Amino acid sequence: MRKIMLCMISLMLMATGCKEDSAFTYDLGLDTDRILIESIDEGEFILTVYSGTTWALSVTKGSDWLSASQDSGDGVGYIRFTYGASLQTGARIAEIEVKASTDRRMNVLVIQAGSEEKAADVELDDIL
Numbered sequence: 001m002r003k004i005m006l007c008m009i010s011l012m013l014m015a016t017g018c019k020e021d022s023a024f025t026y027d028l029g030l031d032t033d034r035i036l037i038e039s040i041d042e043g044e045f046i047l048t049v050y051s052g053t054t055w056a057l058s059v060t061k062g063s064d065w066l067s068a069s070q071d072s073g074d075g076v077g078y079i080r081f082t083y084g085a086s087l088q089t090g091a092r093i094a095e096i097e098v099k100a101s102t103d104r105r106m107n108v109l110v111i112q113a114g115s116e117e118k119a120a121d122v123e124l125d126d127i128l
Contacts, residue, residue, distance in 0.1 A: 026052045028100040030108060036119040037112040040086040047096065047108060049077040054101045062094025066110060081110075088114040091122045 029050035037043065049055055056072045057079060069080040086092055094110040111119040 026050065027102040028053075028055060028098065028104045028106055030098060030106050033106070033108055035108060035110045037083070037110070038119050040113055040115055042083060042085045044080055044082045047079045047081060049073060049079065049098055051075055051077075051100055055098055057096065057098045060095045060097045060107075062092065062110065065092065065112075066094040066096075068096070083110075083112060086112050086114055089116040090114040091117045091119050093122070 031048040031050075035045055035047075037045070049057070051073075052075065054072065054074045055077070057068055058071060059066050059068060065086070066081055066083045069082075070077070073079075081096075083094075091114045092112050094112075096108040096110065097105060098108075099105045109124075111122050113119045
């Protein structure tokens, strides 16, 4: 009996949450807050921005080796980042900032391995 009641309540909640004219909006979300690149080779990755408003993106640290395919958008966006090969022995760090028109900000930390240091070995306490 208890299971049936829980199922019924769940179904009712799901049905009421599926209205087309929902007033729910979200201002900003990202699919990750950290990207570890364990290769020293050049490459690319995709960052997904979830937003119910316009947003702007910038590489605030590491822009000499990391670049974005776009710097702004409206709603959900898929931004392709490209990076060059690392010639450093230590890992290198970049930071991406995304800011919604509501002034909400989120950051993504990007760490690329060096020839003698893995990205996963970087002590985050030293850089945060």
